[in-house]
Amino acid sequence: MRIFLLLRLKKKNLLKLKNRDGNIKKEEEYMPKILAFLCNWCSYAGADLAGTSRLKYPPSILPIRVMCSSRVDPLFVLRAYLGGADGVLVAGCHPGDCHYEKGNYYTRRRFAMFKKIIEDVGLESDRLRLSWISASEGHRYAKVATEFTEKIKKLGKSSAKSEIFL
Amino acid sequence: MSKSKDNSDGKAAVISAKAGVKESIIDFLKKAMDKGVFDAVLIPMRVPAGDSFAYVLIKDKTLLKDGVPLSPIMSVQGAKAVSSVTRLGKGKMKIAAVMRPCEIRATIELSKLGQTDLENTTLISMDCPGVLPMSDFLIDPEKNIKIFNEAVQKWDDAIMRPVCQICDKSSMIAGDIHIGTLGAKKDTFFIISNSQKGNDVMDKLDIVLKDSIDSWQAKVKNITEEKHKKREKNLKDLKSKIGGLDNLLDTFSQCINCHNCMKACPICYCRLCYFDSDKVKHPSEDYLQRAEIKGSIRFLPDTTLFQMGRMMHMSLSCVSCGACEDACPMSIPVAQIFSMIADEIQGLFDYVSGRDLDEPVPLVAYKEEELHEVEDAND
């Protein structure tokens, strides 16, 4: 009887180690932390749609809602980058569709400049991404999140995380 | 912190330093962190490139072994570092700050000025032989670290900054704990407590304060007297060199108004300095009018106004640390000049900056009967 109970307990414990798909989980895989600035009217709504449509994408994205992608000060991205974020995504409406008419045009220039600066000082500019995602593009959001996470995983953890002399 | 700058109560302990003074100090700090006396230590460390030193707030004990209690240069004045950590409040961490006497004194002045909250901070000072001039150090950092360490062994200040060579407060105790290396027997140093906070730390670390510091005091007195003599002579020479309007203007003629001195100074804490504010920004007609009166004015004018104005604003709290002179790109001897003025005006009020946390800065206090000699009395 006791041996039977012990075996049942062992099975329970084994079950706990299985993930949803029924495969035995390996050691914790590196899940990057990607800060995403999403504009309220388009890309945040798109992200919402991805959620309500139950689309799957990695749990790497930390969303921050801003009213317009042009609210994103390059210093926000710089702080995130130096703060140890593995990746930073800036997403807004498609050019021409900005809720405030011209915001995303400025975003595009600012982002282009900032990415160039990061590249020129020898840092990994691939950790920065600009994407246009509209409110109806739930699939696109999931795709961007998945692709970007894959790319960041290949780049590895950000070295800024452990720096003392920043 | 109590008033005395030389602790005659003998509240000290002799600590063994067989592994070396630096290593023993680090060991002391590590033990303190182990026992939870401190949560973090603020101490200089060599930067990764090896060509400078910077203050680091250390929580991970494994980093302590790279701490350098007596760094060869003063890159950032320690008081600025303490203020950066505690200006907006004391925080939850108990911090030990290991700095030079002038940095401790500046921290105390900043506390009086509301720029740092010292409740959770323990200030630890040590006997200071001076620091190398920044520009000299940068010529060959590796070599100069060696030269500095050798000079410390012999307590030889010939290579130190001019303002350090005339410092007669290089062993002044103003913080909670002081590490006395002078006059100590071989392979030992004194650890002196100067406040209740210091006593509490010693208690928690089971360090009994029963030893006499007579030999430390004697050696310090000796060195201080020598330095004082040198100080009087050098400052007298300096006064004759820069005294008088012509000499003063010549001294500051190279000044480019970069305000590095003001920024490096621990006492200058104003977010917007008066001399950067709208008060000194005038319309073109004012400048042209001035130019017309004299035929020609330097543009921007008022360099001497900035220098003397800054003197007036901060000299009462000046600790003669010399950060200003290191930062000056035009090699103007600002530290020596300001130090000379600071001595004189602090002397007016019998005030020594940073000596005592409870002693108010002279301009916020008064006595009803004093300084009659400056009044225009009709006797």
Add this chain to the structure above:
Amino acid sequence: MTKALKINKSAEQGVIEFLKALLENGKVKGVFALKKISNDGAVAYSLITKPNELDNAVPFYPLMPVNAGKLLSRFTLKGSSIGPVAAVVKPCELRAFIELVKREQGSLENLFFISSTCGGVYPLKMSVNGTVEKNLTKYWDAVKKGEISADLRSACKGCTEFMPYTADVTFDLIGNNDPDKQCVVFLNTKKGEEFAKGMKGEFLKKELDRKKLDKFKSKREVEKKKLFDEIDAKMNGMDGLIDIFGRCIGCHGCMRVCPICYCKLCEFESPDSEYKPSNYESDLKKRGGVRVPPGTIYYQLGRLTHIGISCVGCGACDDVCPVDIPVSIIFKKVGESVQKMFDYIPGRDVDEDIPLITFEKEEFAEIEE
């Protein structure tokens, strides 16, 4: 063909005569130029109203104690110049002033600009012990031959914008065969022609010798490439940046002397950038140790982001740095790279918008993924 004036004097003497005449004829109320201001030969910009005070002016002295663009901005910050003022400035100083005017930090009205094809300046450290004075002959010799002096400011050695864009009058200093006896002054604008009327010399129609200047430009390009490559080798990843900026003591001198940095309260000195105790606590949890004061790299890259687009490469930042960080080369390199993206040259034209406040509907498609 541009109108030009050939003066039978050295450039330094010629420009002083020019300025004296402007003052004496009442064409200007004041003159802004470098002048010897002390008994030991210290040189600083001065606002001069009496002609005889120009006797010890040294308008083309190879020194830049402060970027004159910043000074002109201060002069016209509270309103345009109350009367006509002539300013002798170097090309980068003029460009810096134009950039500041675009940002409403100054006014061009009533200002008359005299500039030159610029041979560069010496680092300020050299003026501290009188070395500049000793090197003057060597300096002018190199300028005459169209060569680059070895001890110039790094930013000057690699400067390819030594030709002023918007000066009313340009003294052609580079490659001048007889610098002690004669010089040619190009009158670029109507104002320039007007002010030159009645000057002693031969008026002629002449073009700038492009070949000579292009030859000089290519020498400068070679130096620039050397400097940029040198810094590139060091900027490899976060570690490279930490090495380069490790010595930084946070004095912000670079920001203070930069002509483009005009903010009354810099973002990096404001409460926004201040660490609260909770920031320290969370950072310490993450990293185990934090440099104090924090934010060195954040400040440097942040300032680069803010002003890179308008950096004129004057090199004032290098000279003021107490720990000799090659700030000017980093800012110049990244600045030029960013400016190239928009085909922008800071200070070329006051009507040309700063690239970040304007846009094209179709551009940079490759940036978006």
